[in-house]
Amino acid sequence: MKGFYEEGQPAVLIKNLTREFGRGLFAVDNLDLEIKKGEIFALLGPNGAGKTTSIKMLSCLLRPTAGTAEVFGRDIIKNPGEVKKIINVSPQETAVSLNLNARENLVLMGKVYGLSQKMARKQAEKHLEIMDLKTRAGEPVKRFSGGMLRRLNLAMALVSNPKVLFLDEPTIGLDAKSRRSLWKLIDSFRGEKTVLLTTHYLEEADALSDRLGIIDKGKLVALGTSEELKRKLAGLQTMKVRGDNLNPELIQILREIYPEVIPFEGGLEIKGEKIIFDEVVDLLRSKGVRINWLSMEEPSLDEIYLKITGGGKQNEIA
Numbered sequence: 001m002k003g004f005y006e007e008g009q010p011a012v013l014i015k016n017l018t019r020e021f022g023r024g025l026f027a028v029d030n031l032d033l034e035i036k037k038g039e040i041f042a043l044l045g046p047n048g049a050g051k052t053t054s055i056k057m058l059s060c061l062l063r064p065t066a067g068t069a070e071v072f073g074r075d076i077i078k079n080p081g082e083v084k085k086i087i088n089v090s091p092q093e094t095a096v097s098l099n100l101n102a103r104e105n106l107v108l109m110g111k112v113y114g115l116s117q118k119m120a121r122k123q124a125e126k127h128l129e130i131m132d133l134k135t136r137a138g139e140p141v142k143r144f145s146g147g148m149l150r151r152l153n154l155a156m157a158l159v160s161n162p163k164v165l166f167l168d169e170p171t172i173g174l175d176a177k178s179r180r181s182l183w184k185l186i187d188s189f190r191g192e193k194t195v196l197l198t199t200h201y202l203e204e205a206d207a208l209s210d211r212l213g214i215i216d217k218g219k220l221v222a223l224g225t226s227e228e229l230k231r232k233l234a235g236l237q238t239m240k241v242r243g244d245n246l247n248p249e250l251i252q253i254l255r256e257i258y259p260e261v262i263p264f265e266g267g268l269e270i271k272g273e274k275i276i277f278d279e280v281v282d283l284l285r286s287k288g289v290r291i292n293w294l295s296m297e298e299p300s301l302d303e304i305y306l307k308i309t310g311g312g313k314q315n316e317i318a
Helices: 053-059 079-088 101-110 117-132 146-158 175-188 202-208 226-233 248-255 275-287 301-311
Strands: 012-020 026-034 040-044 066-071 087-090 164-168 194-199 213-215 219-224 237-244 261-265 267-272 290-297
Touching: 012 053, 026 053, 026 066, 026 219, 040 202, 053 066, 053 213, 066 213, 066 267, 079 087, 079 202, 087 146, 101 117, 101 146, 117 146, 117 290, 146 175, 146 267, 164 213, 175 202, 194 202, 194 219, 194 226, 213 301, 226 301, 248 261, 248 267, 275 290
Parallel strands: 040 194, 040 213, 087 164, 164 194
Antiparallel strands: 012 026, 012 066, 213 219, 237 267, 237 290, 261 267
């Protein structure tokens, strides 16, 4: 029996989700998280942080040691069968039959999920088109490139038309062109499906996610939009200016607006949570400054990631 769910509630509700692998070694440690309907949520972390273990528990492939989660009101422990009807997973490992062609793989997967032969073929043709695999659909997939295999892997997760899609490191090992092609496909799911993707690519989380969480050693250590985390955790914006007539009166005016104004030879460094570029330029010019050079440095997701995880050695558990 499906659980109680009302419109507006989280599509995925995770409560104290924990997985211990003996002797106090936690792959996931009291994870609490809400993912909205139609949201693309990225779970970002280094290798061994607990990302894959989280996906396995949410998709009912691994039983939690403690805690639980609900997917559209269906409990992963009490109602795993109901959960599996509305989710699908694209795993890290390419889960295709290499001796079948792309069309056969998709039809087979559709039938595994209870589709009729006719509907399975219809879904197969639809996703071959979406994934730009139509012209190669009759070839054994053992001839496919890594990028094509990834697209087929994703198509196989979509043939059942899941409400929630779990993507575990969907672009790992791909070249930049293939990765960006998959990004475009994943981005098209926004608002249509609820997507939880795991990644250790900072650029990927930044480009795709509505919100992201950073997981480290099994614990969720940061949560928010990319911009929110940059503002809160990465430090201040920095504007540097070189020019003539950067006088003490001007420096005092800037210090009343921004927390840090640091003179250096021939210029100033201005730091603040939100520096309005045009306003600073207008102020400088109004005070007779002749600007020779300007630069603006934004806080980056890289700074947050390295600050939080420290680049340290991780548990050898995914």
